[in-house]
Amino acid sequence: MAKLEAGTTTSARRARPVSPHLQVYKMMLTFVMSGFHRVTGMVLYFGILLLVWWLIAAASGPNAYTYFEWCMGTLIGRLVLFGYTWALLHHTLGGVRHLIWDTIHGFEPAEREMLALATIVGSVSLTLVVWVIGYLAMGGPR
Amino acid sequence: MKEPPMRTPMRRVRGLGAGHSGTGDFWHQRVTSVAGIPLTFALFVIVIALLGRSHAAVVQILGSPIVAIIMLLFILNIAYHMWIGMKEIIIDYVHEDKLKLLSLMANTFFAFAVGFASAFAILKLSFGV
Numbered sequence: 131m132a133k134l135e136a137g138t139t140t141s142a143r144r145a146r147p148v149s150p151h152l153q154v155y156k157m158m159l160t161f162v163m164s165g166f167h168r169v170t171g172m173v174l175y176f177g178i179l180l181l182v183w184w185l186i187a188a189a190s191g192p193n194a195y196t197y198f199e200w201c202m203g204t205l206i207g208r209l210v211l212f213g214y215t216w217a218l219l220h221h222t223l224g225g226v227r228h229l230i231w232d233t234i235h236g237f238e239p240a241e242r243e244m245l246a247l248a249t250i251v252g253s254v255s256l257t258l259v260v261w262v263i264g265y266l267a268m269g270g271p272r
Numbered sequence: 273m274k275e276p277p278m279r280t281p282m283r284r285v286r287g288l289g290a291g292h293s294g295t296g297d298f299w300h301q302r303v304t305s306v307a308g309i310p311l312t313f314a315l316f317v318i319v320i321a322l323l324g325r326s327h328a329a330v331v332q333i334l335g336s337p338i339v340a341i342i343m344l345l346f347i348l349n350i351a352y353h354m355w356i357g358m359k360e361i362i363i364d365y366v367h368e369d370k371l372k373l374l375s376l377m378a379n380t381f382f383a384f385a386v387g388f389a390s391a392f393a394i395l396k397l398s399f400g401v
Contacts, residue, residue, distance in 0.1 A: 175358055188393065
């Protein structure tokens with residue numbers, strides 16, 4: 131192990147051998163799903179503003195609420211909501227996968243692949259199910 | 273560097289790590305993620321139930337005790353969960369001290385703003401002031 135002495139911060143910046151990084155690994159589904167989990171987390175971090183906006187609009191009055199509804203009803207609004215739905219479901223399922231791993235289960239190669247596949251297939255199907263139920267609840271597409 | 277012999281491994285570990293908080297964040301992230309599963313399901317049910325309804329109906333339903341309590345739990349749980357998550361991301365990728373501190377601070381401001389703004393809106397809907 132390299133010895134670090136006090137006051138030698140500059141020597142810590144010397145070129146040192148580095149461990150293999152992302153680009154040398156084969157693209158695997160587990161690796162992609164790991165990235166998706168973090169990216170969807172970041173998307174949801176800012177996406178929560180939609181929920182805050184919805185609540186504040188409802189608390190503000192009919193005009194603010196109508197404006198919110200109009201924005202979400204546009205094509206862009208619906209696409210954003212669709213993406214938000216998927217991100218939320220994907221992150222939730224990815225979280226369940228991590229909780230399974232926390233119990234020290236599901237680490238075998240086949241299990242890892244299965245969990246990664248279940249995350250993406252599950253999140254996409256659940257998103258479609260939620261939107262179908264949503265449109266049915268509204269009485270069909272408008 | 274030679275450690276004084278009286279320092280136990282526990283002493284060295286305590287208070288260290290990039291977040292200076294040991295495994296506290298890790299555990300709280302697990303707690304809030306477990307809580308988030310039923311709360312997220314409940315959020316979907318609530319939002320779908322409110323789709324296309326008039327403002328008056330939405331106010332009445334969102335303000336009813338059970339729905340308001342679930343929404344409060346969801347938003348406060350998520351605010352804490354996303355605060356920890358973004359802190360972890362910042363610690364992973366932002367290495368410049370000043371920028372790191374500013375990012376961590378901005379993260380805290382954002383999480384508090386999201387949590388309190390939503391909580392205020394829900395309480396206002398509920399108490400009808």
